[in-house]
Amino acid sequence: MxxxxxxxxxxxxxxxxxxxxxxxxxxxxxxxxxxxxxxxxxxxxxxxxxxxxxxxxxxxxxxxxxxxxxxxxxxxxxxxxxxxxxPCLKLKPNAHVERFGHHQLGVEVYGGVLLHTWLDRDLSVAGRVTFKTKEGALKSRLIDFKDPIAVVPNLAIHLNRTVSAEGFKVNPQEEILPVLCGSDKDFDLDKWLTEQISRQHDDASVESILSFELSLYDVQKAAITGLHGDYICGxxxxxxxxxxxxxxxxxxxxxxxxxxxxxxxxxxxxxxxxxxxxxxxxxxxxxxxxxxxxxxxxxxxxxxxxxxxxxxxxxxxxxxxxxxxxxxxxxxxxxxxxxxxxxxxxxxxxxxxxxxxxxxxxxxxxxxxxxxxxxxxxxxxxxxxxxxxxxxxxxxxxxxxxxxxxxxxxxxxxxxxxxxxxxxxxxxxxxxx
Missing domain, CATH: 3.40.630.10 (Zn peptidases)
Structure with missing residues (x-):
């Protein structure tokens, strides 16, 4: 090698x-x-x-x-x-948040995250879901949506005039919730997860979602970068x-x-x-x-x-x-x-x-x-x-x-x-x- x-x-x-x-x-x-x-x-x-x-x-x-x-x-x-x-953002157990015209995900900060770097990124969701099957068994399966399905939009400088001089301190409770879609669209968290399990696992017949450990991540691929390929970025x-x-x-x-x-x-x-x-x-x-x-x-x-x-x-x-x-x-x-x-x-x-x-x-x-x-x-x-x-x-x-x-x-x-x-x-x- x-x-x-x-x-x-x-x-x-x-x-x-x-x-x-x-x-x-x-x-x-x-x-x-x-x-x-x-x-x-x-x-x-x-x-x-x-x-x-x-x-x-x-x-x-x-x-x-x-x-x-x-x-x-x-x-x-x-x-x-x-x-x-x-370090990352992980979904809270009651993760569905609907407010001010948008469906969002409630998240908890895991580890020492540089929070501002998560703003304006194309995010997806992956992790482990535990569910009850139609046959009555309890199973866990890994899922990965892969596609960009969420984003944490930044606040425009016009509404935060001091940000360039003083920096932007992100409130992890109120200001880091990713946006999924408009509230005029249907969104059911359990149904969303059930459909993804069915897409990825042929052997999973989901009766009900019981719990999950899911994380957000940036979908941008890792890359060799730099003028002469000096760096690995990811x-x-x-x-x-x-x-x-x-x-x-x-x-x-x-x-x-x-x-x-x-x-x-x-x-x-x-x-x-x-x-x-x-x-x-x-x-x-x-x-x-x-x-x-x-x-x-x-x-x-x-x-x-x-x-x-x-x-x-x-x-x-x-x-x-x-x-x-x-x-x-x-x-x-x-x-x-x-x-x-x-x-x-x-x-x-x-x-x-x-x-x-x-x-x-x-x-x-x-x-x-x-x-x-x-x-x-x-x-x-x-x-x-x-x-x-x-x-x-x-x-x-x-x-x-x-x-x-x-x-x-x-x-x-x-x-x-x-x-x-x-x-x-x-x-x-x-x-x-």
């Missing part, structure tokens, strides 16, 4: 994954095509030497791993972690970019060392859920693979996690927002993220492991430290490290516009990180003790 084909597949992955549910489906399809076998948490697992497996939880988180041998206690895992969710780069890179690294691992990919939901709202990094999903899987507490601890202590989540690139229009000695540039290599207050889980040894692998591959490594007078964000790295005790490196690809409806990253960086993570998956020893 070369950089061009890698990036084209990345664009397709982004476009096919408007929600965490869809991202997991897309990853499942890629894993199954590569011979990975799906496990069910409700079943007894039989893991065979040389096997490749994956398991999902809540349809929105996934763990995949290789088992070249079953001696996990003496080999450990080379782990790559990312998250499937992105929605949900944070953090589907890392999910894709981790998945491709797993698929390219040579089965010499056990390798594990974990992509969890709900990072943008704290990861505190049954399928989030602050939940038991990863520990549950690892304990099923190690039959005794002794072997479990040995496995963890011989493992390392690379937590991959986007990093803030030095923005040429806002250079003062960075510590000038720790200001990553786009297309100049992945970024090791360091915070001595443990907002990132990086330490000197995990940094050394990555730098050594990157140097072997011929790539530069950058470092990000937030300005000392600014608050630092966090990732699944400290959460996972704190939950199971695994040595962890926080790393990311430099990005502009993080949490915008459309973000910007380098067209070289993702492929370069992928190559280093392939070497990481094959690394026989981490730090000599």
């Amino acid at each position: 070369n950089q061009a084909s890698f990036n084209q597949s990345l664009l397709s992955f982004l476009d096919d994954s408007p929600t965490p549910f869809h991202a997991v489906v897309t990853m499942k399809q890629n894993l199954q095509s590569a011979g990975y076998q799906e496990l069910n948490e409700q079943d007894e697992w039989v893991i065979s030497e040389g096997g490749r497996y994956f398991v999902t939880r809540n349809d929105s988180s996934i763990i995949a791993f290789t088992a070249p041998s079953l001696d996990f206690a003496h080999q450990g895992f080379r782990m790559i972690g990312a998250h499937t969710d992105s 929605a949900r780069l944070d953090n589907l970019l890392s999910c894709y890179v981790g998945m491709q690294a797993l698929l390219s691992s040579n089965d010499e060392r056990p390798t594990l990919l974990i992509c969890t939901d709900h990072e943008e709202v704290g990861s505190q859920s049954a399928c989030g990094a602050n939940g038991p999903f990863l520990e549950d899987v690892l304990r099923r693979l190690t039959p005794s507490p002794e072997q479990y601890t040995q496995t963890i202590q011989r493992s390392m996690l690379v937590s991959a989540d986007n990093a803030h690139a030095l923005h040429p229009n806002y250079a003062s927002k960075h510590d000038q000695l720790h200001a990553p540039l786009i297309n100049k290599g992945a970024v090791v993220k360091v915070n001595n207050n443990q907002r990132y889980a990086t330490n000197s040894e995990t940094t050394a492991v990555y730098k050594d692998l990157a140097q072997q591959a011929g790539f530069d490594v950058q470092t990000f430290v937030v300005r000392s007078d600014m608050a630092c964000g966090s990732t699944i790295g400290p959460i996972t490290s704190g939950e199971i005790g695994v040595a962890t490196l926080d790393i990311g690809l430099p990005t502009f516009g993080m949490h915008s409806i459309r973000e910007l990253a380098g067209s070289e960086d993702a492929f370069n990180l992928y190559q280093v993570l392939v070497k990481f998956s094959q690394c026989p020893e981490l730090i000599s003790k």
